[in-house]
Amino acid sequence: GAGVSQTPSNKVTEKGKYVELRCDPISGHTALYWYRQSLGQGPEFLIYFQGTGAADDSGLPNDRFFAVRPEGSVSTLKIQRTERGDSAMYLCASSLDSGTRYNEQFFGPGTRLTVL
């Protein structure tokens, strides 16, 4: 079946602009995660959803970052007033549920964001 998809694959924007990154999880997966991966680093947790609600947003770096998942499926990561330091690969992953253990996460190919 279809895996996790992310759009766009690449996004170039200017400092100060607003961007939206989209994630389509695997159908039926209730848990959805967003990560940010800088060059030469491992993925860094941003936020995770269980269904429609943000169960943990402790990884969001500041209030310029926001994410939604209104119908419990597709999620959008929103970044306001982008800064050059926001440039990174943004990864989305989904899993069956978070529950009491860490289930296998299925990752999308990522969106590479470049802020000029």
Next chain:
Amino acid sequence: AQSVTQLDSHVSVSEGTPVLLRCNYSSSYSPSLFWYVQHPNKGLQLLLKYTSAATLVKGINGFEAEFKKSETSFHLTKPSAHMSDAAEYFCVVSELEGSYIPTFGRGTSLIVHP
């Protein structure tokens, strides 16, 4: 609190020789441990996971890892490297109690020479 340290940023091997990628972890609770692989322009893929069952875990593509609590290690091994194994490898820790948020290591780049 949980953390993971990948001891080598790069590992270089010849095709057909053994692979060892080292990972040490720190966890306040019983951890779940994972290895993911990331090929260029591809999404991360799970290689194997340890979740308190057998300490020797076998994964895909001939990889395996051994959980050693006394050494707080979860090293990834493969008897014979293949050119297609060249990729970035991430060790991941997640606590079974407390936070379910996984923590990724910084990654080890595996280079395979013909």
